[in-house]
Amino acid sequence: MAVNKRKAVAIWLLIGVFMIIVQVLLGGVTRLTGSGLSITEWKPIMGALPPMNEQEWNHAFDGYKQIAQYKFLNAHFSLDDFKSIFFWEWFHRLWARLLGVVFALGFIYFLVRKFFDREMVIPFLILFLLGAAQGLIGWIMVASGLNNENLYVNHIKLAIHFIAALLLLCYTLWFALKLLVKEEQRISIPGFRNFTLFIIVFLGLQLVYGAFMAGLKAATYAPTWPDINGTYIPENLWQLSWINDPINVQFFHRLLAYTLGTLIIFWTGAAFRLSKQQKSKFFSAIKWHPIVLVLLQIGLGIFTVLLSPKMQPNHFGRYEALAETHQLVAMFLLVSLVINLFAVNKKKS
Numbered sequence: 001m002a003v004n005k006r007k008a009v010a011i012w013l014l015i016g017v018f019m020i021i022v023q024v025l026l027g028g029v030t031r032l033t034g035s036g037l038s039i040t041e042w043k044p045i046m047g048a049l050p051p052m053n054e055q056e057w058n059h060a061f062d063g064y065k066q067i068a069q070y071k072f073l074n075a076h077f078s079l080d081d082f083k084s085i086f087f088w089e090w091f092h093r094l095w096a097r098l099l100g101v102v103f104a105l106g107f108i109y110f111l112v113r114k115f116f117d118r119e120m121v122i123p124f125l126i127l128f129l130l131g132a133a134q135g136l137i138g139w140i141m142v143a144s145g146l147n148n149e150n151l152y153v154n155h156i157k158l159a160i161h162f163i164a165a166l167l168l169l170c171y172t173l174w175f176a177l178k179l180l181v182k183e184e185q186r187i188s189i190p191g192f193r194n195f196t197l198f199i200i201v202f203l204g205l206q207l208v209y210g211a212f213m214a215g216l217k218a219a220t221y222a223p224t225w226p227d228i229n230g231t232y233i234p235e236n237l238w239q240l241s242w243i244n245d246p247i248n249v250q251f252f253h254r255l256l257a258y259t260l261g262t263l264i265i266f267w268t269g270a271a272f273r274l275s276k277q278q279k280s281k282f283f284s285a286i287k288w289h290p291i292v293l294v295l296l297q298i299g300l301g302i303f304t305v306l307l308s309p310k311m312q313p314n315h316f317g318r319y320e321a322l323a324e325t326h327q328l329v330a331m332f333l334l335v336s337l338v339i340n341l342f343a344v345n346k347k348k349s
Contacts, residue, residue: 005115006179012106013176019099020169021331024162026092028327031214032320034313035088036153037069040146042139048097050090060086068148073313085314096138100131123175130168137161155215156243162211163204169331170338177342185282186346192274196341199263199290203334206260209253210330214323218246218253219308228254250305257298264294271340283343289336297333300326 030036040063041047051057061082064070070077107124110116116124141161144154213219222228234240234247242248271287304326310319 009110009115010176010179012102012110013172013179016099016103016106016172017169017176017335019095019102020165020172021328023092023095023099024165024169024331025324025328026088026095027162027165028214028324029316029320030088030092031158032323033085033088033316034069034073034152035085035092036142037067037145038064038082038086038089039093039142040064040067042142044097044135047090048094050086057083067146069145069151071148073151081314096135100135103128103131120175127168127171127175130164130171134161134164134168137164152215152217155212158215159208159211163208166204166207166331166334170334173335173338174342177339181282181342183346185280186342187278187280187283187344188346189274189278189344192270193341193344195267195270196337196344199260199267200334200337200341202256202260202263203337206253206256207330207334209249209256210327212243212249213253216244216246216249217311218250219305220311221246222250223305223308225302225305254301257301261294261298264290267291280343283340286336286339286343290333290340293329293333293336297326297329300329 039047039060051060057079061079064082074081107128111121137157138161141153141157144150144157145152224230226232228234228247228251234251236245237248237251240248242252268288268291271283275284275287300322304319304322307319307322310317312319
């Protein structure tokens with residue numbers, strides 16, 4: 001494939017990466033404002049348009065009135081209140097549709113123009129399957145809260161939805177890097193590559209617990225630091241669930257964060273030593289990103305917990321903005337580690 005063609009495809013993929021990041025952030029805003037259950041129907045095509053008149057708005061509002069979240073939390077809502085939460089869920093779904101259109105149109109254009117190598121077609125089809133699966137997972141997650149018992153979506157399904165989005169992000173980014181970065185810019189360090197991969201997997205576990213934190217609103221159960229409501233190890237650590245109890249979830253989220261920070265400190269030391277031995281401008285330029293991002297991420301996490309009493313239902317304020325920044329930096333950290341993994345993953349000659 002000609003260099004210019006490779007670059008064009010890579011730019012298209014990076015636009016997709018950007019749009020996926022925005023999509024995840026919109027999902028976060030939707031969750032933080034309590035908007036995720038406002039649309040009770042799944043209409044992949046017709047749902048692109050919001051209600052267009054008073055009758056359609058009342059129909060949508062009547063659907064929301066049938067679920068527990070309205071009955072037990074938002075029974076005071078007027079139609080205008082409903083419209084305010086409807087917007088964020090609708091916009092979240094609209095952005096997902098736009099993302100699909102950008103990928104579909106780009107794929108067709110590059111395929112017709114013969115920009116793809118033959119071996120790239122199947123991986124890109126896999127990308128579309130991942131995207132479609134993400135939409136289906138999203139609806140399954142929403143459906144978990146459309147009943148008379150649950151006030152919010154199931155936090156485990158929320159975590160699956162979140163991790164699936166990040167897998168799609170990493171998959172798209174990796175293919176863009178394969179097109180942009182020349183093979184001679186990469187280096188082969190098997191041991192360090194495995195260490196980097198281990199940290200990425202460990203970060204994945206940390207992100208799962210971050211989703212548990214969000215779904216359970218666990219920060220509000222212990223808005224203190226460095227202790228957790230006056231103790232460092234929860235009293236019921238061994239008696240209550242490690243994935244359903246908010247206090248235990250927060251304990252493990254913190255523990256994983258401290259461990260991840262320590263691992264990346266050691267990783268960074270090794271990266272600086274190796275960069276002196278391996279002459280790669282690409283690796284030298286990116287090796288310091290993870291340590292900066294993980295320290296920033298830990299700091300944001302601490303302030304997010306401390307500010308959690310400021311959380312307001314159906315409102316986007318200081319706490320919500322901080323929580324979104326925390327999520328954004330987490331994605332940047334993941335991206336930085338994936339790029340570093342790519343840099344030290346050169347094929348053997």
